[in-house]
Amino acid sequence: MDDQNKNLILATVLSFLVILIWFTLFPPPVPEADPNAPAATSQTADGTTAPAAPVDAGQTPAIDTAAAAVAAAPRIAIDTPRLMGSISLVGGRIDDLSLKDYKVSLEPGSANVRLLSPVGGTDLNAAKPYYAVYGWSPAGGLDPALLPGARTEWQIASGTTLAPGQPVALTWDNGAGLVFHRKIEIDENFLFTVTQSVENRTATAVRLAPYGIVARHGIPDESRIYVLHEGIVRETDGTLAEIKYSDIPDLDTDPREGGPAEAVGVTTDGWIGFTDKYWMTTLAPAPGQAFTSVAKYVPGVDIYQTEARLPVLDVAAGATAEAATMLFAGAKEWEAIKHYQDETGIKHFVESIDWGWFFFLTKPMFRLLHWLHGAIGNMGWAIIALTVIIKLIVFPLARKSYVSMAKMKELQPEMEALKEAAGDDRQKMQKGMMELYKKNKVNPASGCLPILLQIPIFFSLYKVIYVTIELYHAPWIGWIKDLSSPDPSSILNLFGLLPFATPEPGSLFFIFSLGVLPILLGISMWFQQKLNPAPTDPTQQAIFAWMPWIFMFMLGGFASGLVLYWIANNVITFIQQYTIMSMHGKRPDLFGNIKSGFKRDKTAAK
Numbered sequence: 007m008d009d010q011n012k013n014l015i016l017a018t019v020l021s022f023l024v025i026l027i028w029f030t031l032f033p034p035p036v037p038e039a040d041p042n043a044p045a046a047t048s049q050t051a052d053g054t055t056a057p058a059a060p061v062d063a064g065q066t067p068a069i070d071t072a073a074a075a076v077a078a079a080p081r082i083a084i085d086t087p088r089l090m091g092s093i094s095l096v097g098g099r100i101d102d103l104s105l106k107d108y109k110v111s112l113e114p115g116s117a118n119v120r121l122l123s124p125v126g127g128t129d130l131n132a133a134k135p136y137y138a139v140y141g142w143s144p145a146g147g148l149d150p151a152l153l154p155g156a157r158t159e160w161q162i163a164s165g166t167t168l169a170p171g172q173p174v175a176l177t178w179d180n181g182a183g184l185v186f187h188r189k190i191e192i193d194e195n196f197l198f199t200v201t202q203s204v205e206n207r208t209a210t211a212v213r214l215a216p217y218g219i220v221a222r223h224g225i226p227d228e229s230r231i232y233v234l235h236e237g238i239v240r241e242t243d244g245t246l247a248e249i250k251y252s253d254i255p256d257l258d259t260d261p262r263e264g265g266p267a268e269a270v271g272v273t274t275d276g277w278i279g280f281t282d283k284y285w286m287t288t289l290a291p292a293p294g295q296a297f298t299s300v301a302k303y304v305p306g307v308d309i310y311q312t313e314a315r316l317p318v319l320d321v322a323a324g325a326t327a328e329a330a331t332m333l334f335a336g337a338k339e340w341e342a343i344k345h346y347q348d349e350t351g352i353k354h355f356v357e358s359i360d361w362g363w364f365f366f367l368t369k370p371m372f373r374l375l376h377w378l379h380g381a382i383g384n385m386g387w388a389i390i391a392l393t394v395i396i397k398l399i400v401f402p403l404a405r406k407s408y409v410s411m412a413k414m415k416e417l418q419p420e421m422e423a424l425k426e427a428a429g430d431d432r433q434k435m436q437k438g439m440m441e442l443y444k445k446n447k448v449n450p451a452s453g454c455l456p457i458l459l460q461i462p463i464f465f466s467l468y469k470v471i472y473v474t475i476e477l478y479h480a481p482w483i484g485w486i487k488d489l490s491s492p493d494p495s496s497i498l499n500l501f502g503l504l505p506f507a508t509p510e511p512g513s514l515f516f517i518f519s520l521g522v523l524p525i526l527l528g529i530s531m532w533f534q535q536k537l538n539p540a541p542t543d544p545t546q547q548a549i550f551a552w553m554p555w556i557f558m559f560m561l562g563g564f565a566s567g568l569v570l571y572w573i574a575n576n577v578i579t580f581i582q583q584y585t586i587m588s589m590h591g592k593r594p595d596l597f598g599n600i601k602s603g604f605k606r607d608k609t610a611a612k
Contacts, residue, residue: 057313082165084100085169088195088196089106091122097155099156100137100138104121105119105336107337108284121287122287123135125137134224142217143315144214145318163187168192170193173191183206188200189201196342198334200331202328213321214318214319216331220289233469236282237252238280240312242271242276243276244353254302257301268302269299271296275354277289278299278314281338283473285338286358287335288334289331293353300313332352338359343358362465362466372474375470379476385567386567387482410448414448471571480567496521523569524559527558527573530580
């Protein structure tokens, strides 16, 4: 295989991998559910009744009634340095939560990111409620009506506003000798602690089990891509499991649950919840606590549900029993999640961040990017610094590749002579090339292998830049005020010189609305190609000629941080390749290659 064909195959493989990984793919729509499907009423293996949907999964009027009750219920305010919202006294639901540090957009007056939203709400999230609710399941023949559930209205025992160091306490008396208490605490970041207790004032023992539920009506409207997991994430005794939103309704139907469900027993440590790109809501029982981790879909009302069911408690007459569960609801900040893992004992909690297949590379890369961001104070320059460091680390591999390519170029005249001498005799041609390689101590595969070894590093770096929340609304320089969004400038209005707004994403004209960074990306790839003369084969010429501009359009809508990384990578690669080729006496004729390229274009046009 000659040098030019090798480059063509390698470029084609790399292009295919990039398109395969980066192309945005939408999951299939959730199947329509039967609005008249019955609620789950069956028994679990331990004799407790499985919690049904937080809102009745029966007829539509019942749902409307429940929604009206939640909307009209009194509330307790949540006010912390990083969170604000409220708790509904109907069900004691944590169903109204916004993040003070994160805005929906950079527009003046933009609303805070809303994480949790109540049933029957009036804002933009009202159509898709998202909340956490707690309760008790009966066991041993206990009447479910004697226990508080998702629609029980609690009374305030103490506290008026939930804040760090200021817990609130709720109480509910069933009127038949059982008094239930719920204490809710919160720290300065994103962790709630909910302690449920019951006083048995009757003359007989009772058996019941506490549970926590995170429920989501429908799925988020944001597009999802295969490079990032969004849906259910859970840890069970050291084993991480992920279930995409589109796969939850396809779980095996469990007759005990009344629909698609997957229940896993946890012996000592675990957690379960929903994860999106930047946000997460997760239930985590106390460290060492056994529980049943349940992923569930409720037919009829399109509710996605995660549950943490604690073991049955035997409460003797006159006795009190309690159980505590933690709830993480907030941004997927590595420092906060790592703190809860190390200090609170939520084992392997950092695995809730989607590190991908190459986690052994993405984790140290993220740590380095996180440190660089803290040291430099600007995420854009931190990305460039990280790119430089990565390129320095893999420089020995790159050098070996470039040296091999330079040696192959030196042998190009002799290889052409072999082709002419061999004619159509391919066996003679192959034998002559092997002898030529052996004589000059050249391994043709040594140029490809180092580049192939860098592919996992490349995709790992892409993964880090894509998933890290530190890029969310992080500025770089000038017009780049959000590295997690596409370049806002547009060639269609001469980058702001003309009084026209840029096209909206999704419109036909948005495809042609290239910003400064995508254009620089295309130019950097084009210059990198010009280090070598264009291939003589017309097909190869066309492929290489169009590739920079195809990538420019393909990546134009990607996050600015990713495009910035690619530009930095191209520039550094250009410098490395130019330097190494010059050191081996093959200084690239950059301007000559550009000039000859223009001549060929004019000739082809004629």
